[in-house]
Amino acid sequence: MFDLTKITRENIKALKPYSSARDEYEGEAGVFLDANENPFDNGFNRYPDPMQRELKEKLSEQKGVKPERIFIGNGSDEAIDLLFRCFCEPGKSNVIVCPPTYGMYEVSAAINDVEVKSVALLPEVFQLDVERIKKAINENTRMIFICSPNNPTGNLISEKAIISLLDAFNGIVVVDEAYVDFSNTESFVSRLVQFGNLVVLQTFSKALGLAGLRVGLAFASPEIISLFNKVKAPYNVNVFSQQEALKVLERKDKSKELIAEIITEREKLKERLNELNFVEKVYESEANFLLLKAQNANEVYQFLIAKKIVVRNRSRIMLCENCLRITIGKPEENIELLTVLKTYENEKSIVY
Ligand SMILES: *Cc1c(COP(=O)(O)O)cnc(C)c1O
Numbered sequence: 160m161f162d163l164t165k166i167t168r169e170n171i172k173a174l175k176p177y178s179s180a181r182d183e184y185e186g187e188a189g190v191f192l193d194a195n196e197n198p199f200d201n202g203f204n205r206y207p208d209p210m211q212r213e214l215k216e217k218l219s220e221q222k223g224v225k226p227e228r229i230f231i232g233n234g235s236d237e238a239i240d241l242l243f244r245c246f247c248e249p250g251k252s253n254v255i256v257c258p259p260t261y262g263m264y265e266v267s268a269a270i271n272d273v274e275v276k277s278v279a280l281l282p283e284v285f286q287l288d289v290e291r292i293k294k295a296i297n298e299n300t301r302m303i304f305i306c307s308p309n310n311p312t313g314n315l316i317s318e319k320a321i322i323s324l325l326d327a328f329n330g331i332v333v334v335d336e337a338y339v340d341f342s343n344t345e346s347f348v349s350r351l352v353q354f355g356n357l358v359v360l361q362t363f364s365k366a367l368g369l370a371g372l373r374v375g376l377a378f379a380s381p382e383i384i385s386l387f388n389k390v391k392a393p394y395n396v397n398v399f400s401q402q403e404a405l406k407v408l409e410r411k412d413k414s415k416e417l418i419a420e421i422i423t424e425r426e427k428l429k430e431r432l433n434e435l436n437f438v439e440k441v442y443e444s445e446a447n448f449l450l451l452k453a454q455n456a457n458e459v460y461q462f463l464i465a466k467k468i469v470v471r472n473r474s475r476i477m478l479c480e481n482c483l484r485i486t487i488g489k490p491e492e493n494i495e496l497l498t499v500l501k502t503y504e505n506e507k508s509i510v511y
Pocket of ligand 1: 233234235236237261306310335337361362363364365370373374375376
């Protein structure tokens with residue numbers, strides 16, 4: 160049985176959080192003289208709502224999740240760091256990650272002096288090796304990180320495999336859904352009530368187009384969210400970011416349109432890339448990028464750089480030999496990419 164108290168660090172259980180002026184008086188008032196703010200209005204002279212109530216209400220409506228199950232952070236990277244600080248004992252606990260995947264889990268583990276056990280995804284299909292993950296779990300394992308759709312491979316991870324880990328593991332299973340809006344699947348958010356050990360991460364950075372504002376989300380049990388709220392910086396999401404995030408949610412139809420356009424571009428680009436003779440494979444993607452296997456990825460990468468096009472060279476990453484990760488751009492950018500790759504293809508085929 161999963162028991163949150165068994166995996167929560169003692170110092171966090173005992174922590175008495177900082178109580179800000181806005182925490183102590185939450186109501187409306189005409190005169191606020193409690194936070195040492197500058198009284199002259201310039202749009203940003205007041206501290207932000209520490210609990211982002213308005214934004215959580217709107218998210219709650221749209222995602223079908225109660226506000227007390229929502230954490231909003233300075234990017235989802237903040238939620239990842241909070242997971243380590245709440246549940247991992249430095250120098251003692253370990254976590255499991257499944258490479259090739261998002262690099263931040265490992266960096267956050269290292270910052271918090273937490274051991275990382277790597278259980279590679281199955282080659283080419285990039286699915287979880289559930290049996291090996293289960294064998295890697297020991298009494299100090301606190302979390303398993305799963306990214307779906309996975310970065311950098313682009314595929315969805317089997318729901319059955321994730322559920323099998325949620326059932327079997329008495330620690331936290333983190334399902335990172337940064338790219339879920341580009342996929343054809345239901346979010347794991349709908350399973351929160353069923354699994355007390357599930358934490359779902361989402362973000363405003365990708366599909367919603369607010370990478371520059373740093374707004375990330377975690378969905379979990381109210382108990383886990385309370386721990387995050389205790390540990391987080393009091394004013395972790397600034398006023399402007401909260402306002403703009405709310406506006407984006409109010410423009411839902413516009414976001415949907417742009418997402419649909421990116422998906423159409425993805426499928427078009429995939430087809431065109433597959434026609435190039437130096438491309439060995441373009442993997443199926445449910446995200447806003449494509450993973451491409453080339454005959455000589457480093458050479459292609461350098462050729463693109465020389466033409467001022469930057470993609471992500473993933474060829475040194477395990478199971479991604481000769482792979483490039485290409486973000487779906489605007490239609491004209493994707494055409495430019497294809498034109499340059501066509502030039503590369505032509506130059507390669509000239510026999511001297
Ligand atoms: C981009 C990305 C994020 C988003 O991080 P933010 O801090 O919210 O910008 C999270 N997880 C994965 C797998 C990503 O690729």
